Amino acid sequence: MQTLDVGLVGLGTVGSGVARILTENGDCVARNAGRRLRLAQVVVRDKTKPRNCQLPDGIVSEDLEKILDDARITVVAQLIGGLEPARTIMRRLLEAGKDVITANKALLAEHGPELFEVARGLHRSIAFEASVAGGVPIVTNISQCLSGNQITSLSGILNGTSNFIVSQMEQTGTEYADAVAEAQQRGYAEADPTMDVDGTDAVQKLAILAQLAFRARVDWHDIPRTGIERLNPVDLKYAAELGYRIKLLAVANLAPAGLELHVSPTLVRIGTPLGEVRGAYNAVNIMGDAVGQVFFHGLGAGQMPTASAVMADLIDTAIGRTQLTFQTLNLWQHEAPVELGDPDLVPGRYYLRLAVDDHPGVLAEIAGVLAQHQISIASVIQHEPPSESDSPGVLLVIMTHTAAEGPMSAAGQAIQNLKSVCGEIIKMRILD
Amino acid sequence: MQTLDVGLVGLGTVGSGVARILTENGDCVARNAGRRLRLAQVVVRDKTKPRNCQLPDGIVSEDLEKILDDARITVVAQLIGGLEPARTIMRRLLEAGKDVITANKALLAEHGPELFEVARGLHRSIAFEASVAGGVPIVTNISQCLSGNQITSLSGILNGTSNFIVSQMEQTGTEYADAVAEAQQRGYAEADPTMDVDGTDAVQKLAILAQLAFRARVDWHDIPRTGIERLNPVDLKYAAELGYRIKLLAVANLAPAGLELHVSPTLVRIGTPLGEVRGAYNAVNIMGDAVGQVFFHGLGAGQMPTASAVMADLIDTAIGRTQLTFQTLNLWQHEAPVELGDPDLVPGRYYLRLAVDDHPGVLAEIAGVLAQHQISIASVIQHEPPSESDSPGVLLVIMTHTAAEGPMSAAGQAIQNLKSVCGEIIKMRILD
Numbered sequence: 001m002q003t004l005d006v007g008l009v010g011l012g013t014v015g016s017g018v019a020r021i022l023t024e025n026g027d028c029v030a031r032n033a034g035r036r037l038r039l040a041q042v043v044v045r046d047k048t049k050p051r052n053c054q055l056p057d058g059i060v061s062e063d064l065e066k067i068l069d070d071a072r073i074t075v076v077a078q079l080i081g082g083l084e085p086a087r088t089i090m091r092r093l094l095e096a097g098k099d100v101i102t103a104n105k106a107l108l109a110e111h112g113p114e115l116f117e118v119a120r121g122l123h124r125s126i127a128f129e130a131s132v133a134g135g136v137p138i139v140t141n142i143s144q145c146l147s148g149n150q151i152t153s154l155s156g157i158l159n160g161t162s163n164f165i166v167s168q169m170e171q172t173g174t175e176y177a178d179a180v181a182e183a184q185q186r187g188y189a190e191a192d193p194t195m196d197v198d199g200t201d202a203v204q205k206l207a208i209l210a211q212l213a214f215r216a217r218v219d220w221h222d223i224p225r226t227g228i229e230r231l232n233p234v235d236l237k238y239a240a241e242l243g244y245r246i247k248l249l250a251v252a253n254l255a256p257a258g259l260e261l262h263v264s265p266t267l268v269r270i271g272t273p274l275g276e277v278r279g280a281y282n283a284v285n286i287m288g289d290a291v292g293q294v295f296f297h298g299l300g301a302g303q304m305p306t307a308s309a310v311m312a313d314l315i316d317t318a319i320g321r322t323q324l325t326f327q328t329l330n331l332w333q334h335e336a337p338v339e340l341g342d343p344d345l346v347p348g349r350y351y352l353r354l355a356v357d358d359h360p361g362v363l364a365e366i367a368g369v370l371a372q373h374q375i376s377i378a379s380v381i382q383h384e385p386p387s388e389s390d391s392p393g394v395l396l397v398i399m400t401h402t403a404a405e406g407p408m409s410a411a412g413q414a415i416q417n418l419k420s421v422c423g424e425i426i427k428m429r430i431l432d
Numbered sequence: 433m434q435t436l437d438v439g440l441v442g443l444g445t446v447g448s449g450v451a452r453i454l455t456e457n458g459d460c461v462a463r464n465a466g467r468r469l470r471l472a473q474v475v476v477r478d479k480t481k482p483r484n485c486q487l488p489d490g491i492v493s494e495d496l497e498k499i500l501d502d503a504r505i506t507v508v509a510q511l512i513g514g515l516e517p518a519r520t521i522m523r524r525l526l527e528a529g530k531d532v533i534t535a536n537k538a539l540l541a542e543h544g545p546e547l548f549e550v551a552r553g554l555h556r557s558i559a560f561e562a563s564v565a566g567g568v569p570i571v572t573n574i575s576q577c578l579s580g581n582q583i584t585s586l587s588g589i590l591n592g593t594s595n596f597i598v599s600q601m602e603q604t605g606t607e608y609a610d611a612v613a614e615a616q617q618r619g620y621a622e623a624d625p626t627m628d629v630d631g632t633d634a635v636q637k638l639a640i641l642a643q644l645a646f647r648a649r650v651d652w653h654d655i656p657r658t659g660i661e662r663l664n665p666v667d668l669k670y671a672a673e674l675g676y677r678i679k680l681l682a683v684a685n686l687a688p689a690g691l692e693l694h695v696s697p698t699l700v701r702i703g704t705p706l707g708e709v710r711g712a713y714n715a716v717n718i719m720g721d722a723v724g725q726v727f728f729h730g731l732g733a734g735q736m737p738t739a740s741a742v743m744a745d746l747i748d749t750a751i752g753r754t755q756l757t758f759q760t761l762n763l764w765q766h767e768a769p770v771e772l773g774d775p776d777l778v779p780g781r782y783y784l785r786l787a788v789d790d791h792p793g794v795l796a797e798i799a800g801v802l803a804q805h806q807i808s809i810a811s812v813i814q815h816e817p818p819s820e821s822d823s824p825g826v827l828l829v830i831m832t833h834t835a836a837e838g839p840m841s842a843a844g845q846a847i848q849n850l851k852s853v854c855g856e857i858i859k860m861r862i863l864d
Contacts, residue, residue, distance in 0.1 A: 021580055021722060031647070032579035034760035129577070135723040137577030144753070145561070145569030147464035148453055148743020215463070273729060276708065290453060291567040291740035294730035297705060298723060308723035311580020319760050321576070321753045328466035328751050 001030060004318050005040035007067040007098070009089060010080035011060070014103055014130070015042075016053040017307030018077055018314075023054065033315040041067050064089065068096040075317045077101040077310050087111050094124045099322065101313040103130035103306055109204035109220045112211070113332040120333070125326035127313035132205040133158055133282040135298035135305030137312060142212045142286070143329055149288030151213040153253040155431060156284035157277050158205040160300030161196035162228050162248045164188045164280045166265075170236045170245060176229065188280050198227035199248065199263045206250040206263060211331055213252065213286075214338040216259050224343055226264040235353055235426060238381060238397045239267050244351075245275050249431060258341025267351050267430040273297070274431065344406030349378070349430040352398040352412070357420040358385065363396070366415055373411035375403040393422050399430065433462060436750050437472035439499040439530070441521060442512035443492070446535055446562070447474075448485040449739030450509055450746075455486065465747040473499050496521065500528040507749045509533040509742050519543050526556045531754065533745040535562035535738055541636035541652040544643070545764040552765070557758035559745035564637045565590055565714040567730035567737030569744060574644045574718070575761055581720030583645040585685040587863060588716035589709050590637040592732030593628035594660050594680045596620045596712045598697075602668045602677060608661065620712050630659035631680065631695045638682040638695060643763055645684065645718075646770040648691050656775055658696040667785055667858060670813060670829045671699050676783075677707050681863060690773025699783050699862040705729070706863065776838030781810070781862040784830040784844070789852040790817065795828070798847055805843035807835040825854050831862065 022039045030036045042060045067073055076098045080086050086107050093100050108131055119126050129139045157163050168179040183189035195201045207220040228248050239246050249266035268275040273295045277283040282300030287293050299305040316322040356362045381397040416425050440447055454471040462468045474492045499505055508530045512518050518539050525532050540563055551558050561571045589595050600611040615621035627633045639652035660680050671678050681698035700707040705727045709715040714732030719725050731737040748754040788794045813829040848857050
């Protein structure tokens with residue numbers, strides 16, 4: 001059986017996971033790859049740092065040239081985060097004739113077009129299954145398994161950290177800050193969880209999936225996003241009462257007016273596949289014109305699920321499938337065949353929660369504003385205020401029928417300006 | 433852009449679906465395949481039969497030679513059912529130098545080893561995504577996306593017809609025969625649904641998945657199976673009371689004693705992904721040593737979902753990925769690395785339902801028999817008999833803790849022989 005030499009740049013959480021599979025699970029890998037994958041060289045920033053994996057002697061160094069100069073190493077998994085030096089290292093690896101595997105979605109979302117161009121020019125490939133949704137092999141499923149379809153919509157829970165936090169708030173009734181602390185304690189959230197909870201991470205992943213599914217060339221900064229930082233347990237309670245859970249949902253939807261893209265806390269019906277995604281899991285629901293609805297569910301992050309995705313890419317590259325796919329798809333190359341739609345025209349149903357003065361005529365006033373904007377009401381909840389309440393008003397929850405984002409925002413603003421409305425209106429999408 | 437000529441043998445439900453995608457969705461297919469796929473020749477049994485798709489003039493014939501002799505046609509989707517002439521036609525296509533795509537799981541379960549051997553000898557490939565679970569791309573996911581894992585277990589709802597029938601019985605409380613009639617009326621069941629409801633179809637699919645996931649070379653006739661033909665609505669009712677649904681479940685589980693394989697009606701917990709699979713959907717839950725649990729859900733059959741799977745194979749073959757995968761995996765070639773376990777040693781929890789005489793000491797007697805076989809009881813339900821009941825006894829439902837299949841069968845037989853037990857004991861597995 002042939003042996004293929006593999007290089008590894010970065011030996012953090014995911015890198016050590018990959019090293020473990022390569023060194024401990026070699027027979028299984030060899031069976032699926034048709035050749036042995038030998039971990040030939042590992043490059044790290046600090047060689048003296050303790051690692052949680054056993055490696056053969058003498059293969060770890062701080063010298064990238066050891067990989068660049070070794071012509072037997074044709075495949076390299078580059079598993080470091082951030083934009084630099086990740087970008088420069090990837091360029092150098094490609095220029096040295098290596099096919100590269102990455103798990104770095106920020107790098108792809110920011111520099112994908114440039115790096116893919118470089119790889120194509122050099123007849124090399126970049127594989128990136130691990131960059132979106134860890135253990136859910138969504139990249140291959142979209143770009144290969146569903147390739148006979150025009151995908152018409154895609155909705156996903158792409159950030160396990162925020163899904164854990166929201167699940168925690170829902171199950172225990174805790175406030176956002178406490179749920180974040182719990183997530184940090186369990187290792188699901190980093191010390192600074194900003195990128196996870198503000199939707200940046202999900203938006204970057206959505207930009208990659210939108211390129212795969214729709215060839216939409218979109219700057220992730222342009223995708224509208226709302227995070228979960230201001231999520232209030234009271235909305236989780238009302239949502240549950242209405243038969244919904246709240247999920248940080250990434251949506252790409254091919255509408256007549258163009259491609260709708262956004263990430264926001266969204267009400268998802270309990271009992272549907274997406275509604276049942278708990279804790280640190282990720283899931284993606286895809287609608288294809290031939291296949292209908294297909295749903296994928298798995299761990300969104302973590303050492304071994306992400307290493308599993310990197311290994312699939314390593315094996316695909318070892319076999320030569322990745323190179324064929326990379327050449328064929330020409331990702332980020334052409335002008336986008338799909339235009340982004342005007343966000344104001346995106347239709348949707350909405351959940352509104354507002355505090356109002358408890359006097360006659362308030363509901364009529366609010367319903368009137370919605371009617372002026374052609375928005376019809378699907379349901380209303382107004383509970384009697386608890387007797388011990390010291391707040392001046394009552395909470396009102398309104399679920400609308402389908403309306404466009406533009407009129408909905410205008411109506412929201414108009415309602416916000418009403419004298420009888422106290423505090424900020426909470427507005428969230430509902431997934432139909 | 434290059435054009436690749438494609439042949440089609442069979443223009444039934446799935447064949448017409450594939451023809452529709454090739455003729456109506458050509459641009460989308462070309463984008464994903466990197467070349468245009470031109471439907472060059474279609475061979476059918478009866479040319480005069482009306483078809484529900486529009487085809488270019490002059491490409492339909494009853495003459496297989498038109499494909500065999502056309503050297504420009506290098507890829508053929510062979511979409512006919514049954515064992516013969518499907519087997520002979522596939523051999524002839526391979527011998528004529530064509531790469532073949534099939535949706536025929538019975539053919540692969542029966543003649544897979546022989547046909548794969550022929551293909552390998554001729555340096556050709558066979559792709560078969562559509563042979564298992566229609567719209568769920570499980571073949572590629574196991575053989576490619578999870579290739580860095582040792583898969584440790586797999587459980588799936590692989591037959592949409594029986595899942596529709598059981599869902600129907602559960603939701604409406606109808607008897608089996610009425611649910612079958614409903615499934616036939618809606619086109620989910622054939623006039624003779626035997627292969628679907630007796631577990632044959634699911635067992636054949638399980639044999640294919642066991643080869644992919646475990647390299648287990650198993651004759652599908654040897655996989656223990658129980659169908660749904662004798663399922664009683666009363667068990668669906670009791671299962672629901674206990675928090676479960678009943679599903680015709682196909683299981684492959686890698687245990688220390690060997691590979692456990694079986695298809696049988698199984699209690700699956702409500703709220704888990706598999707427990708929520710309704711109607712004609714299929715689903716597969718896979719546990720991999722690195723990735724953890726991954727779950728796939730989609731339409732199990734039907735024209736367009738199955739055509740979607742065939743198209744993915746056509747595109748993979750057009751690009752050249754299929755050939756690499758086929759060469760690498762060497763399916764059905766080697767001695768199986770995995771031995772089948774002794775069915776008697778397979779551990780599991782069980783649901784027992786039995787009618788017993790309503791007199792003192794009966795429960796003690798039954799519990800005594802279970803204890804003699806080292807089987808402990810997890811829960812018991814015995815309702816008071818309805819006052820208008822004309823049956824002589826009462827129904828008793830027992831859920832056991834984990835026990836091996838062998839002792840469980842022996843205990844079941846011993847209980848069956850007790851004088852106070854009337855009629856047949858119903859015994860079903862519980863998925864943990």
